[in-house]
């Protein structure tokens with residue numbers, strides 16, 4: 001159903017910044033809301049109140065007029081016939097997905113009646129569950145978090161993506177700051193470590209390609225020959241979860257062969273002597289054995305990196321592929337030591353790029369209003385990676401009250417959270433009251449008691465920080481909300497009002513909230529001005545060209561900490577070390593007898609986590625859930641390309657169609673993700689086999705720390 005708002009734009013009553021003055025056709029400056037480092041500037045063409053085209057803004061320096069295939073199809077998603085357009089209440093069993101239309105008044109009354117009961121027993125019985133469906137600071141955690149603070153609800157630790165690596169990087173470098181994306185094309189050597197930017201950060205890839213055309217060498221470190229690895233000069237296919245060992249091996253060779261920058265080390269680092277002693281233990285032979293690669297690969301990579309740093313800019317694009325395992329935080333920490341060892345930070349195009357989010361002085365005090373928490377209240381924190389277990393926990397002194405109320409927004413936990421069998425079991429609890437704010441009837445929405453229609457980025461206002469470049473970004477609404485959809489902010493304002501909360505902050509408009517998004521008392525954003533940002537679309541943070549060229553690390557010592565006292569205090573090894581995976585052939589021989597194959601489930605190019613899986617043109621491009629399997633592993637199981645297989649372990653099983661290919665190294669299977677469970681024949685996805693165990697730091701997830709077995713399916717179910 002196409003909801004037309006024809007006639008509405010005739011007078012441009014919302015005073016959008018117009019690039020064309022034609023009343024019936026104009027363009028609006030917007031921003032891509034997705035959990036992607038590129039945070040593109042969009043130009044939305046609106047004709048007669050309908051968004052007809054979404055393009056990349058050619059004037060925005062990092063977008064350069066280019067969008068990925070997913071968001072180029074944004075209108076298809078916005079006007080999708082399955083968009084949720086009005087509030088609904090559940091009439092079937094939980095998970096069945098049968099709903100009936102109700103009014104907003106009925107919905108808010110039903111929600112607040114239930115919440116009042118839950119809160120009266122114990123406010124910690126209520127839990128938010130949200131992640132990065134939109135990265136906007138207004139539609140993310142502004143009014144929502146104010147509401148949960150006011151209630152005194154349980155807190156959610158948002159650890160599903162980046163927290164292990166962020167912690168490891170922070171111990172070493174001090175904050176999520178690194179090489180500016182706009183410098184990448186000047187690099188002479190780029191190591192793409194645990195990342196597939198062709199799929200997940202195409203604007204980084206464009207710059208890496210530019211560097212390549214100017215003679216740069218590209219090396220991928222990835223157990224899988226991803227789209228990106230295929231296009232690099234060299235691909236080092238190590239075993240999953242062994243990156244920390246490879247980094248130690250590089251340190252070993254760099255130090256032994258004196259390929260280090262003694263001057264930089266002396267001035268700007270802490271603990272070199274101890275590091276050298278530790279690295280001495282990691283001979284290339286030992287590293288090769290742990291990582292399942294050759295001695296020559298270790299030694300040559302170290303020489304290329306060390307010599308590269310002397311000859312020009314050498315950049316490590318490390319990403320989240322390395323940190324979704326037990327030792328993920330340590331892996332990122334070890335890699336983050338390398339540019340300080342070689343002085344690669346001296347060059348603006350050298351150094352390391354993980355996340356740049358730490359540069360944005362987000363004004364969380366204004367956005368989230370932690371002061372709304374009543375004096376003396378200190379709600380417990382639930383780690384979102386453990387949502388399955390948390391929902392199945394009875395009350396206890398240790399755990400606190402049972403979770404009886406759950407409000408889900410900006411996330412699809414039944415599809416994306418690990419150990420999905422338990423998650424679904426938790427969501428199915430009859431005594432759990434669940435509200436879901438969504439665009440579509442996702443796997444999670446099927447379990448809602450009350451399902452509320454949320455607006456998309458084209459229909460609401462927002463302000464964005466990013467993690468892949470240094471621009472503050474503004475999103476202007478392009479069209480009116482479809483049907484009865486409302487922004488998350490407005491929905492939480494209505495719920496707050498229904499609860500009787502009359503604090504002034506629940507009357508602030510989205511514009512007023514956006515205007516407080518960044519602190520202007522810090523040098524990075526001293527020039528932040530929401531009115532300007534809205535009109536211009538973006539404003540770059542004030543950042544030095546090479547953030548750590550002269551030290552200035554944000555660690556307690558102000559140096560790059562090869563030795564970290566904070567880590568010691570937190571019960572961690574203060575020096576780089578290798579923490580083996582929970583589940584691997586080398587680290588868990590008993591389990592590996594039953595489940596001998598490592599499995600990873602990184603993002604598919606045409607999906608954004610589980611978003612877009614229901615957009616037919618994109619789903620058709622991915623086809624169906626696949627499993628890439630090495631020819632020897634397939635032959636040993638008499639499996640050929642096209643066979644439907646069952647992938648299983650002690651936690652669950654899923655079905656997928658096999659592609660026999662040496663893209664997956666021997667001993668590894670790869671299921672590109674994250675499929676909607678209900679769009680797969682057996683109603684399962686990769687998270688049927690993933691685990692709720694946590695990484696070494698930051699409470700991070702361990703999605704790629706999984707052993708499975710694969711067998712030909714006897715019963716083939718189709719969607």
Ligand SMILES: Nc1nc2c(c(=O)[nH]1)N[C@H]1C(S)=C(S)[C@@H](COP(=O)(O)OP(=O)(O)OC[C@H]3O[C@@H](n4cnc5c(=O)[nH]c(N)nc54)[C@H](O)[C@@H]3O)O[C@H]1N2
Pocket residue numbers: 035036037161193194195196197199200201221222223224226239240241242243319320321322323325600602603604605606607608609610673674704
């Ligand atoms: N198209 C698309 N883009 C996305 C997303 C999406 O779902 N689809 N998701 C977004 C989100 S939420 C995130 S967090 C980012 C993720 O962005 P990246 O961190 O760049 O992650 P991926 O692109 O998944 O690349 C991870 C790569 O790591 C590899 N890998 C897996 N295990 C290991 C390991 O142990 N060691 C090493 N060295 N490599 C390993 C995988 O094979 C994969 O090729 O992408 C964002 N962009």
Ligand SMILES: Nc1nc2c(c(=O)[nH]1)N[C@H]1C(S)=C(S)[C@@H](COP(=O)(O)OP(=O)(O)OC[C@H]3O[C@@H](n4cnc5c(=O)[nH]c(N)nc54)[C@H](O)[C@@H]3O)O[C@H]1N2
Pocket residue numbers: 035130131132133134139160161409410411412413416417437438439440442454455456457488601602603608609610611673674686687690703
């Ligand atoms: N097996 C496996 N599992 C993984 C991963 C993996 O690599 N493998 N990756 C993990 C990672 S890195 C991440 S970040 C998580 C991602 O997990 P999530 O952040 O849950 O991401 P999505 O699956 O994209 O779900 C976001 C949902 O928010 C909705 N949404 C978007 N905008 C709005 C809005 O304005 N309002 C409301 N109410 N809803 C909105 C979308 O419709 C979508 O259904 O998944 C993790 N799960």
Ligand code: SF4
Pocket residue numbers: 032033034036037038039040067068069070071072201202203608
């Ligand atoms: S998903 Fe990433 S690449 Fe695609 S439009 Fe959004 S920010 Fe740009």
Ligand SMILES: [Mo]
Pocket residue numbers: 035160161162
């Ligand atoms: Mo993520």
